[in-house]
Amino acid sequence: MQEARAEVLELIPPKPRRHSELKKRIWKNKLLYLMALPGILFFILFKYVPMYGLVISLQDFKPYQGIRGSEWVGLEHFKRLFTEPDFLMILTNTLVLFGMNLLFFFPIPIILALMLNEVRIAVFKRTVQTLVYIPHFMSWVIIVSISYVMLTMDGGIINELIAYFGGEKINFLLSSEWFRPMYILQVIWREAGWGTIIYLAAIAAIDPGLYEAARIDGAGRFRQIWHITLPAIRSVIIVLLILKIGDVLELGFEHVYLLLNSMNRGVGEIIDTYVYTAGLQQGQFSYSTAIGFFKSFIGLILVMAANWLAKRMGEDGVY
Amino acid sequence: MRKKSMLLVLSAMLAFVLVLSACSDQSGSNNNQPSPSADSGSASEKPSEAPPANEEPTEITIMLPLNIAETPPDTIKTELEKLTNTKLTYQFFPADTYEEKLNASFATGSLPQVTYLKNQATFIKFKEAIRDGQFWEIGPYLSEFENLGKLKESILNNTKVDGKIYSLYIGRPLARQGLIYRKDWADNLGLSAPQTTEDLFAMAKAFTEDDPDKDGQDNTVGLTDRNDLIYGAFKTLSSAFGTPNNWGEKDGQLLPEFMFPEYIETMDYMKRLRDAGYMNKDFAATSKTDQVNMFQSGEAGLYIGSMQDVNSLYNNLVKNVPTAEVATHNKITKPGGEFGIWAIPGYNNVVLFPKSAIKTEDELKKVLAFFDKMMTPEVANLMYWGIEGTHYTVVDGKAKEMDDKDKIEREVKGFKDSVIGEPETNGQYTGYHELQARIDAEKFIIENEPVAIHDPTAPLDSATYTEKGQELQKIITDATYQYIYGDIDKAGFEKAIEDWKSRGGQKIIDEYTAAYKANQ
Numbered sequence: 001m002q003e004a005r006a007e008v009l010e011l012i013p014p015k016p017r018r019h020s021e022l023k024k025r026i027w028k029n030k031l032l033y034l035m036a037l038p039g040i041l042f043f044i045l046f047k048y049v050p051m052y053g054l055v056i057s058l059q060d061f062k063p064y065q066g067i068r069g070s071e072w073v074g075l076e077h078f079k080r081l082f083t084e085p086d087f088l089m090i091l092t093n094t095l096v097l098f099g100m101n102l103l104f105f106f107p108i109p110i111i112l113a114l115m116l117n118e119v120r121i122a123v124f125k126r127t128v129q130t131l132v133y134i135p136h137f138m139s140w141v142i143i144v145s146i147s148y149v150m151l152t153m154d155g156g157i158i159n160e161l162i163a164y165f166g167g168e169k170i171n172f173l174l175s176s177e178w179f180r181p182m183y184i185l186q187v188i189w190r191e192a193g194w195g196t197i198i199y200l201a202a203i204a205a206i207d208p209g210l211y212e213a214a215r216i217d218g219a220g221r222f223r224q225i226w227h228i229t230l231p232a233i234r235s236v237i238i239v240l241l242i243l244k245i246g247d248v249l250e251l252g253f254e255h256v257y258l259l260l261n262s263m264n265r266g267v268g269e270i271i272d273t274y275v276y277t278a279g280l281q282q283g284q285f286s287y288s289t290a291i292g293f294f295k296s297f298i299g300l301i302l303v304m305a306a307n308w309l310a311k312r313m314g315e316d317g318v319y
Numbered sequence: 320m321r322k323k324s325m326l327l328v329l330s331a332m333l334a335f336v337l338v339l340s341a342c343s344d345q346s347g348s349n350n351n352q353p354s355p356s357a358d359s360g361s362a363s364e365k366p367s368e369a370p371p372a373n374e375e376p377t378e379i380t381i382m383l384p385l386n387i388a389e390t391p392p393d394t395i396k397t398e399l400e401k402l403t404n405t406k407l408t409y410q411f412f413p414a415d416t417y418e419e420k421l422n423a424s425f426a427t428g429s430l431p432q433v434t435y436l437k438n439q440a441t442f443i444k445f446k447e448a449i450r451d452g453q454f455w456e457i458g459p460y461l462s463e464f465e466n467l468g469k470l471k472e473s474i475l476n477n478t479k480v481d482g483k484i485y486s487l488y489i490g491r492p493l494a495r496q497g498l499i500y501r502k503d504w505a506d507n508l509g510l511s512a513p514q515t516t517e518d519l520f521a522m523a524k525a526f527t528e529d530d531p532d533k534d535g536q537d538n539t540v541g542l543t544d545r546n547d548l549i550y551g552a553f554k555t556l557s558s559a560f561g562t563p564n565n566w567g568e569k570d571g572q573l574l575p576e577f578m579f580p581e582y583i584e585t586m587d588y589m590k591r592l593r594d595a596g597y598m599n600k601d602f603a604a605t606s607k608t609d610q611v612n613m614f615q616s617g618e619a620g621l622y623i624g625s626m627q628d629v630n631s632l633y634n635n636l637v638k639n640v641p642t643a644e645v646a647t648h649n650k651i652t653k654p655g656g657e658f659g660i661w662a663i664p665g666y667n668n669v670v671l672f673p674k675s676a677i678k679t680e681d682e683l684k685k686v687l688a689f690f691d692k693m694m695t696p697e698v699a700n701l702m703y704w705g706i707e708g709t710h711y712t713v714v715d716g717k718a719k720e721m722d723d724k725d726k727i728e729r730e731v732k733g734f735k736d737s738v739i740g741e742p743e744t745n746g747q748y749t750g751y752h753e754l755q756a757r758i759d760a761e762k763f764i765i766e767n768e769p770v771a772i773h774d775p776t777a778p779l780d781s782a783t784y785t786e787k788g789q790e791l792q793k794i795i796t797d798a799t800y801q802y803i804y805g806d807i808d809k810a811g812f813e814k815a816i817e818d819w820k821s822r823g824g825q826k827i828i829d830e831y832t833a834a835y836k837a838n839q
Binding site: 152155174277278 | 418419422426428444447451540599601603604609613618786787789790793797799800801806818822
């Protein structure tokens with residue numbers, strides 16, 4: 001009864017009192033707000049304030065003239081971006097890599113987590129878990145170097161094996177066909193283990209009673225996974241999926257940049273690497289900001305779309 | 320208000336650079352000085368207002384790229400301060416990310432009094448800012464200083480911007496490129512030093528197929544190369560074929576090297592080498608470390624690049640193959656061709672003096688006085704070779720490095736790359752070498768000078784080139800590799816040239832040609 005009244009009161013806040021009401025509420029929960037303060041400050045300082053820098057995408061920014069002194073050029077840089085002969089190629093490459101990431105990489109940690117969950121020998125389970133985490137702590141430079149050593153045509157072990165079995169050596173490193181598979185396999189290698197953590201935590205939170213009940217009803221392992229585990233972690237999967245989509249264009253600058261060379265640039269150049277080579281290395285700040293802006297814009301649209309879809313499917317979404 | 324907007328730009332820049340490059344976190348290595356933002360505030364309060372008495376040391380802050388992993392200790396700096404009566408603050412930043420650092424510091428107006436750039440390419444990018452009057456023109460002052468006046472006119476000319484001198488240069492020999500090869504292998508096979516590109520091809524073939532190390536196994540290859548068309552083998556080979564250096568004159572206009580038939584010949588040659596397997600097939604993805612490893616492990620027998628690399632190549636090679644011998648060689652031409660070798664414009668880096676940090680003429684003169692002293696043998700030797708008796712000894716009037724190379728690298732290397740001028744002008748010792756191949760190399764480097772092929776555009780300007788020359792160059796670089804790898808044919812390469820032209824290349828040609836004619 002009281003709750004209902006409180007709700008009604010909240011629904012019709014008398015206008016003049018609203019301000020003090022808010023103050024009161026903040027004061028009431030001051031400790032909570034205090035706890036949130038560092039986070040809020042972080043976002044203001046490092047996420048919102050720098051957005052001011054986006055205005056240089058509308059300028060012909062000269063570092064020595066500063067933001068105030070630089071000439072305004074309107075959408076000039078965006079025009080240049082969209083008319084750039086390579087623009088379509090770069091956008092396609094970015095989206096294709098993103099799609100592959102979603103299609104081939106995203107399910108792997110889930111499958112891995114489900115498999116780990118079914119392992120009954122604790123020691124074995126933990127060892128495997130640790131082993132699959134390890135690559136995450138290696139930098140891309142190392143991962144790419146190891147791949148180079150294994151895949152090179154000049155004595156790389158994989159090509160030597162192929163040659164040993166009578167096959168023709170494959171030019172993995174310097175071909176446009178192998179760039180994408182190589183990229184995605186490296187991502188899986190490095191990140192799959194790490195990705196299982198959240199799923200394993202979610203699985204651990206499932207009430208064991210459910211499994212017991214299912215077993216009594218005669219459900220086998222696969223039925224238990226299908227009817228209990230997966231539905232239970234469904235919302236986690238969806239939240240992670242939306243977040244992943246938000247990172248759509250964060251394909252790992254370092255990773256792709258290290259893999260890029262003259263032979264695979266046609267499929268490997270993505271927005272990030274283009275910003276770096278065309279923009280930052282050449283000191284074209286305005287142009288690179290414009291590209292970065294465009295990239296964030298795509299990311300925003302995709303997140304909103306994914307969130308909308310999630311809500312349509314009856315999930316919570318991220319906001 | 321100004322300060323506030325500066326802070327905003329700074330944070331924007333920082334976030335931007337961090338997000339995009341994601342690999343610049345080494346900049347923390349400048350642990351002994353305040354952050355750039357703190358610097359910008361104090362720059363104007365430096366003691367320039369009240370000229371100190373003669374004995375008082377001048378305070379100078381210097382920003383420069385660092386080619387080793389760790390900031391050097393103060394050993395050299397302390398001595399240097401004593402010799403030059405200065406109080407120096409060195410801001411070292413890793414060379415790999417130095418350009419970003421430069422750009423960010425520049426954007427926030429926090430460049431220190433003495434700003435080293437990274438290389439010629441950075442210099443070209445800074446020309447616009449130089450024209451805008453952000454840096455001191457130092458040309459008129461040079462003659463006031465005894466030693467600075469000795470700097471080579473011809474090289475200063477190459478560093479001029481609109482006919483004015485704004486920078487001091489760090490001199491380098493004009494042409495250090497040549498061939499380093501396994502002498503013992505050549506002897507085993509009865510081969511003499513290659514005179515023509517065909518001899519070289521035969522040598523690469525023999526090194527690959529004829530078991531030059533006589534161990535009965537097919538485990539050797541001819542040439543080892545890397546993903547660098549300039550300092551790797553390609554450009555040096557292109558000189559052998561008679562290709563101009565970057566740009567050449569044809570029918571009264573300047574054209575880029577890749578529009579000359581000799582460039583195609585060079586590509587064909589590289590293609591032949593690679594197709595036949597006489598070089599590492601993955602060279603377009605090979606780093607310098609991997610390239611050098613192939614030579615040092617005794618797998619490859621030919622290395623084309625800086626002949627001065629021979630010491631480190633040899634030292635590491637004999638660790639693996641104790642009986643190995645190496646030799647250096649140049650003067651390779653195409654059959655019937657004339658010898659020439661591409662040259663750099665005589666410097667590899669320059670120093671600029673930002674007006675934002677140096678407020679008055681007096682202050683500028685004090686900073687220049689420091690560089691004037693740097694061009695005395697005493698100071699130049701200290702910075703280039705280290706402390707006599709600790710880092711080097713003098714043998715026959717030449718500097719011989721001590722055995723502890725790690726110590727030299729740690730303590731001296733950071734300063735070595737910042738000495739202006741060259742031995743002829745600053746009086747520093749030349750190096751003493753025991754390795755015959757290196758002694759030869761030094762001789763070849765001197766012999767290269769009269770036949771050096773110069774880049775005619777070095778003293779010229781093209782606004783389009785400054786803006787997107789390097790970006791456009793990528794089209795050609797990619798096409799060159801693709802041609803060598805057989806992904807495209809001659810028609811494909813010509814299409815790439817057309818592409819280059821239509822996206823701004825033609826404008827570059829026109830601008831350079833106009834500047835070239837005006838200069839004559």
